[in-house]
Amino acid sequence: MTERTRQAASAAQKKEITNRWLLSAPALVLIAVASVGPLLIVLLYSVLAPGSYGDVKWELSGQGWFNVFLSRDIFDDTISLADAHVTILWRSAKLAVITTVLCLIVGFPTAYFIASRAPHNRSIWLFLITIPFWTNMLIRGFAIQEMIRNEGLANTILMKLGIISAPIQMLYTDFAILLGMVYVHLPLMVLPLYASLEKLDFRLVEAGYDLYATRLKVLWRIIIPLVKPGIIAGSILVFIPALSSYVIPRILGGGKNLMVGNLIELQFGQGRNWPLGAALSITLVIIVLFAMLYYVKNAGKTGGGHA
Amino acid sequence: MRKQQELAIEVRGVGRVYGDGAGQVTALSNIFLNIRQNEFFTLLGPSGCGKTTLLRLIAGFDFPTDGEILLYGEDIAPLPPFKRPVNTVFQNYALFPHMTVAQNIGFGLEMLGRPKTEIATRVEEMLALVHMEAMRNRKVMQISGGQQQRVALARALAPKPKVLLLDEPLSALDYKLRKEMQVELKRVQAETGITFIFVTHDQEEALAMSDRIAVMSHGEVRQVGAPWEIYDRPAERFVADFIGETNFLAADVISVDGPRIRVRLSNGSLLDATYPVDLMPEGKVTIVIRPEHAQLATPSSTAMLTGQIEDLTYLGTDTHIRVRLPDTSLFTIRQQNNRVGPIGFSAGDAVSLNISEGAAQILKD
Numbered sequence: 001m002t003e004r005t006r007q008a009a010s011a012a013q014k015k016e017i018t019n020r021w022l023l024s025a026p027a028l029v030l031i032a033v034a035s036v037g038p039l040l041i042v043l044l045y046s047v048l049a050p051g052s053y054g055d056v057k058w059e060l061s062g063q064g065w066f067n068v069f070l071s072r073d074i075f076d077d078t079i080s081l082a083d084a085h086v087t088i089l090w091r092s093a094k095l096a097v098i099t100t101v102l103c104l105i106v107g108f109p110t111a112y113f114i115a116s117r118a119p120h121n122r123s124i125w126l127f128l129i130t131i132p133f134w135t136n137m138l139i140r141g142f143a144i145q146e147m148i149r150n151e152g153l154a155n156t157i158l159m160k161l162g163i164i165s166a167p168i169q170m171l172y173t174d175f176a177i178l179l180g181m182v183y184v185h186l187p188l189m190v191l192p193l194y195a196s197l198e199k200l201d202f203r204l205v206e207a208g209y210d211l212y213a214t215r216l217k218v219l220w221r222i223i224i225p226l227v228k229p230g231i232i233a234g235s236i237l238v239f240i241p242a243l244s245s246y247v248i249p250r251i252l253g254g255g256k257n258l259m260v261g262n263l264i265e266l267q268f269g270q271g272r273n274w275p276l277g278a279a280l281s282i283t284l285v286i287i288v289l290f291a292m293l294y295y296v297k298n299a300g301k302t303g304g305g306h307a
Numbered sequence: 308m309r310k311q312q313e314l315a316i317e318v319r320g321v322g323r324v325y326g327d328g329a330g331q332v333t334a335l336s337n338i339f340l341n342i343r344q345n346e347f348f349t350l351l352g353p354s355g356c357g358k359t360t361l362l363r364l365i366a367g368f369d370f371p372t373d374g375e376i377l378l379y380g381e382d383i384a385p386l387p388p389f390k391r392p393v394n395t396v397f398q399n400y401a402l403f404p405h406m407t408v409a410q411n412i413g414f415g416l417e418m419l420g421r422p423k424t425e426i427a428t429r430v431e432e433m434l435a436l437v438h439m440e441a442m443r444n445r446k447v448m449q450i451s452g453g454q455q456q457r458v459a460l461a462r463a464l465a466p467k468p469k470v471l472l473l474d475e476p477l478s479a480l481d482y483k484l485r486k487e488m489q490v491e492l493k494r495v496q497a498e499t500g501i502t503f504i505f506v507t508h509d510q511e512e513a514l515a516m517s518d519r520i521a522v523m524s525h526g527e528v529r530q531v532g533a534p535w536e537i538y539d540r541p542a543e544r545f546v547a548d549f550i551g552e553t554n555f556l557a558a559d560v561i562s563v564d565g566p567r568i569r570v571r572l573s574n575g576s577l578l579d580a581t582y583p584v585d586l587m588p589e590g591k592v593t594i595v596i597r598p599e600h601a602q603l604a605t606p607s608s609t610a611m612l613t614g615q616i617e618d619l620t621y622l623g624t625d626t627h628i629r630v631r632l633p634d635t636s637l638f639t640i641r642q643q644n645n646r647v648g649p650i651g652f653s654a655g656d657a658v659s660l661n662i663s664e665g666a667a668q669i670l671k672d
């Protein structure tokens with residue numbers, strides 16, 4: 001290559017790069033305005049002092065962050081761990097993980113079933129999966145409430161059948177929250193799983209059977225490693241909204257079984273402590289971030305890499 | 308002599324019908340095959356004739372709607388694919404993309420629960436057999452098509468199956484590699500002594516590799532025989548036409564004399580022809596003559612056939628000459644270029660054709 005052509009090539013390359021930046025500018029602006037901006041505002045609020053009727057006073061204060069994990073006794077000023085907050089964070093993480101696992105257990109066979117239908121039937125099944133999305137989450141929550149309350153459908157049927165003599169308390173328990181969360185988040189698991197399973201080459205499954213793998217071994221050694229990207233995507237899509245669930249624990253958990261979403265809402269509402277609410281929100285973001293990093297790293301280690 | 312008479316696979320009256328009602332497709336009907344132990348047996352036929360379907364029935368991925376399949380005398384219908392001592396080399400290889408070459412090869416043995424040390428030794432043996440030792444730790448996406456083909460072969464051979472099914476394993480390879488792999492496959496088959504059922508739609512490949520060939524069309528077996536039988540003694544028009552180049556001539560039966568029949572060609576010449584055992588020819592028949600079984604000569608009154616050269620195609624080792632016969636049909640001759648220089652004929656020349664002794668055969672239509 002001569003010097004001239006080399007120069008021309010590098011000029012063309014530079015132009016190409018500028019063009020690429022220009023083309024992606026709208027997306028970058030949108031990300032800045034819609035994602036980074038609000039986050040910065042929340043971060044800023046978390047280091048300001050609370051106003052007496054909500055809002056914030058424009059002075060720097062560590063109160064918000066201090067109160068996330070610690071609490072100062074009003075009478076003798078001793079500092080202790082904020083048990084309630086830690087408990088709620090822990091409960092939320094636990095319920096979100098269980099929800100994710102249950103969604104995976106229920107969603108995998110569902111997605112496999114759809115992916116193994118004849119191509120022209122698949123869209124009907126997918127359509128059915130997405131129907132619940134059309135209804136307001138509040139209404140779906142109340143529907144579940146109606147079914148599991150003490151005089152509700154489930155208890156009535158169980159009592160009529162003579163399986164139980166007195167109603168079981170299902171509403172306002174962790175069971176109720178989990179039921180609601182699995183129901184609400186299931187499509188978010190099924191859709192990415194389906195996308196992966198649909199791309200799965202079923203001849204590989206046959207090859208597995210041919211090489212003496214039983215059905216369970218084929219599932220474990222061939223199907224799951226190959227659809228791992230779908231499993232990861234589905235788990236992330238379920239875990240994040242499950243962790244910060246607000247409506248479902250509110251309706252089905254009653255007042256007592258709070259999740260972190262309700263706790264945050266409380267600070268901006270009755271609690272009138274916006275900096276604490278903001279600090280809790282950022283804490284949640286950080287937890288999600290670390291959970292995802294850990295999960296993706298460990299899930300990626302054992303194979304896959306095949307979308 | 309090789310112990311070859313024991314039957315590895317018996318296919319008895321097998322049929323496979325897909326769907327029902329108006330959309331019914333008969334993929335296979337009334338197939339009978341006896342495949343011997345240690346045999347390199349080929350299923351040959353055009354696309355859609357049911358070759359893959361038959362292999363899938365033997366492997367257990369699909370089930371016959373009629374008939375039964377025996378493996379060493381036992382009906383395999385109740386066995387799921389993972390219990391059949393039969394392995395498959397798939398048309399597109401179907402290697403596991405999330406595993407290395409060595410893990411792919413060891414997979415079958417691992418599933419059979421063999422000890423780790425045994426698996427390791429066997430994998431090394433297989434890698435050596437297919438000359439892939441250097442690639443053992445590559446992911447299968449990082450090796451070429453020909454190498455993938457070898458891994459697929461090694462993976463299927465590693466558990467020492469009684470029968471190996473190969474579904475057009477060479478069709479994705481380029482010409483030169485295909486030729487190499489043909490030799491390689493023959494070598495592996497001879498070394499391992501495993502019965503191979505090989506599927507191809509390439510007649511040249513079938514002739515080069517097989518002990519016996521079953522020619523199929525439209526879900527039926529048309530003829531089973533050694534390569535020379537299929538080529539030189541085709542039983543019917545489909546087989547003659549599908550395998551190699553052929554000249555068809557109309558003729559009338561004059562007299563039958565044991566295995567020979569005397570026929571009269573349309574120009575009045577008399578010719579001796581052979582015929583399939585299950586045919587009793589009479590009246591009008593079709594005879595078939597291979598292009599290499601006729602020779603060009605200068606015109607003479609005693610010649611079997613006469614005509615005019617339509618065109619010549621020089622192919623290096625041979626020359627193809629098409630001769631227009633008086634009844635306007637074309638007769639193809641393949642003449643070996645066993646002397647240096649032009650063959651001494653050119654288009655438009657009047658020529659006569661001599662037909663080799665025993666070359667003509669009568670066909671079932």
Ligand SMILES: Nc1ncnc2c1ncn2[C@@H]1O[C@H](COP(=O)(O)OP(=O)(O)OP(=O)(O)O)[C@@H](O)[C@H]1O
Nearest residue numbers: 325332333334353354355356357358359360361508
């Ligand atoms: N699952 C199925 N449902 C309906 N018809 C089928 C099915 N599988 C195969 N067929 C039909 O059966 C016939 C035989 O198919 P098969 O795949 O065995 O052909 P083949 O000889 O292997 O062809 P090729 O050389 O193209 O691979 C075809 O007409 C095909 O359309």
Ligand SMILES: [Mg+2]
Nearest residue numbers: 358359360474
């Ligand atoms: Mg096929």
